[in-house]
Amino acid sequence: MALVSNPNAGQHTxxxxxxxxxxxxxxAPADPNRRYDTKTLGELARAARQIQQDRPEILAVAGGDxxxxxxxxxxxxxxxxxxxxxxxxxxxxxxxxxxxxxxxIGATRYDxxxxxxxxxxxxxxxxxxxxxxxxxxxxxxxxxxxxxAGLPVNFLQAYYAYDHALGKRRILKxxxxxxxxEFLSILPFRRSRQILTKPVxxxxxxxxxxxxxxAPFMTHTAFMSSTVDQVGLGCRAMxxxxxxxxxxxxxxxxxxxxxWLASIGHLWAGLGLPQxxxxxxxxxxxxxxxxxxxxxxxxxxxxxxxxxVECGPLLTFIIG
Numbered sequence: 363m364a365l366v367s368n369p370n371a372g373q374h375t376x377x378x379x380x381x382x383x384x385x386x387x388x389x390a391p392a393d394p395n396r397r398y399d400t401k402t403l404g405e406l407a408r409a410a411r412q413i414q415q416d417r418p419e420i421l422a423v424a425g426g427d428x429x430x431x432x433x434x435x436x437x438x439x440x441x442x443x444x445x446x447x448x449x450x451x452x453x454x455x456x457x458x459x460x461x462x463x464x465x466x467i468g469a470t471r472y473d474x475x476x477x478x479x480x481x482x483x484x485x486x487x488x489x490x491x492x493x494x495x496x497x498x499x500x501x502x503x504x505x506x507x508x509x510x511a512g513l514p515v516n517f518l519q520a521y522y523a524y525d526h527a528l529g530k531r532r533i534l535k536x537x538x539x540x541x542x543x544e545f546l547s548i549l550p551f552r553r554s555r556q557i558l559t560k561p562v563x564x565x566x567x568x569x570x571x572x573x574x575x576x577a578p579f580m581t582h583t584a585f586m587s588s589t590v591d592q593v594g595l596g597c598r599a600m601x602x603x604x605x606x607x608x609x610x611x612x613x614x615x616x617x618x619x620x621x622w623l624a625s626i627g628h629l630w631a632g633l634g635l636p637q638x639x640x641x642x643x644x645x646x647x648x649x650x651x652x653x654x655x656x657x658x659x660x661x662x663x664x665x666x667x668x669x670x671v672e673c674g675p676l677l678t679f680i681i682g
Contacts, residue, residue, distance in 0.1 A: 363485075364418040364450075365389045365397045366409055366433045368458070371425035377457040380474055384424045384455050387478040406436050414440035414447075420680065421450040424474075426458010431506040431659035434498065438505050438674075451493070453481060453680040460660045463507050466590035466604065467494050469681045480682055492682035497589045499610060499658075500674035502666070506658040508593070508600075509671050511648075512562040513584030513615075513622070515657050520557055522662075533595070544619050559583040559619045563651035566614060568643050583622075585614035587646065587671045591632065601632030602642050608673055612641045645672040 365388050367381035381399065389397035396416065398409035413421065414437065423433050434452075441447055455474050456464035464470050472480060484491055501509045508514075517536060524532045540557040547554035561581045586593075588600040589610045603611040615638035617625065625635050634640065653665035 363388060363396075363420040363422055363453075364409075364413045364416060365422040365424065366406070366413075366429075366437075367397065367399050367423075368425035368429040368433075369399055369401055371429050371458045377474065380455075380457040381424045383475055384422075384457065384478045387475070387482055388422055388453075400433075403432070403436075406432060410436035410440045413437050413450075414444070417447065418450050420453055422453040422455060424455040424457055426456065427460045427463050427507070427659040428661050429458055430454060430463055431504070431661055435504045435506070439503070449675060449677065451491075451678045451680055460594065462592045462594055463590050463659070465596075466507075466592040467496055467679050467681060469679065472682060477682065481680060491680050494679050494681055495676055496604065496679055497607065497610065497676050498674040499587065499589055500672050501658050502670055504658060505674055506661075507590045508586060508588045508660075509656065509658050509669065510584070510586035510588075511564070511650075511654055511656045512560070512582050513558050514586055514593075515655050515662065516556075516558045516560055518657055518660060518662060519655075530595075540619065554619070556619075559617075559622070562654055564654070565649045565651075566612070567647040567649065568612070568641060569645060581616060582614050583617055585612065585648075587612050589673070597630045598632030599629050602640065606642050607676070609642045609644050610671070610673060612639075612643060612646060614639045645670075647671075 365385060367385055369381055371381060385397050400406040400409055421437065423430050441449060454464050454469050455478055456470055457474050461470060498505050499507060499509060520536045521532050524535050543555050543557055546552050561583055563581055586600065587610055588603045591598045591600045591603045593599045600611045600613060615635060617637050621637060628635055648669045650667050653667055655665050656663045656669060
């Protein structure tokens with residue numbers, strides 16, 4: 363086993379600092395395991411090269427969605443240099459601020475320390491591990507599970523602006539600020555700042571048998587591609603994401619803020635939305651009218667004029 367831990371994971375949450383505890387369980391000095399506490403991208407790149415050389419059966423990642431995205435991208439890009447080499451099984455220990463991937467695959471059934479101890483005991487006693495199989499996205503050569511623009515990016519940018527609030531308090535502050543701004547926009551001569559619904563003008567190209575009936579550079583308030591169904595706080599906004607192997611779910615929408623607010627129950631329950639287009643596809647290309655900021659697994663990406671999103675390899679996740 364190789365363990366990659368992000369010392370910065372879960373800052374401002376009760377999980378801050380748990381990486382060291384997880385490391386002491388899964389990478390004790392007496393074990394032939396390798397532990398990498400990666401504080402910088404340079405350290406992560408060096409760890410990825412060593413992991414590819416060692417070819418461990420299990421790659422443990424202690425962190426949240428962002429840590430998983432960065433780690434798997436670095437490691438899988440190294441594995442791409444030697445085609446045919448099987449990828450390791452993934453043990454995700456969810457200690458990050460955002461743990462949507464872990465929630466979707468069932469890795470949050472146990473608290474992080476209990477999960478680590480359970481897996482460690484099973485390995486030592488040669489018991490069968492509980493596993494699930496999930497596809498990963500490949501986005502412009504990087505690997506992750508959720509890609510989006512519009513509302514997902516706008517929310518994250520507003521969320522990250524609150525440096526000292528805890529996760530749920532940050533979310534509440536963003537929502538209250540947005541609601542207040544939209545109420546004020548009802549007044550004469552007061553326009554909405556579109557905190558969450560600043561539009562994105564983009565053309566989505568799907569495989570020929572999936573083309574949606576839309577004009578070039580359509581206005582979107584949100585779109586997301588995902589191979590997991592959870593987007594946070596139990597919201598199953600991508601209900602078809604995990605149902606068809608080799609495909610992921612696309613959801614694009616033109617809903618206004620008030621439209622999103624009126625549809626919040628449907629969104630949480632994983633139902634269809636008005637003024638939205640859903641598709642389950644193996645690949646898509648998004649062309650932006652102007653350079654546009656996007657996100658992958660909560661990681662804000664520099665502006666781009668197009669994105670290529672496709673299904674990556676099928677991964678085996680250990681969940682207990």
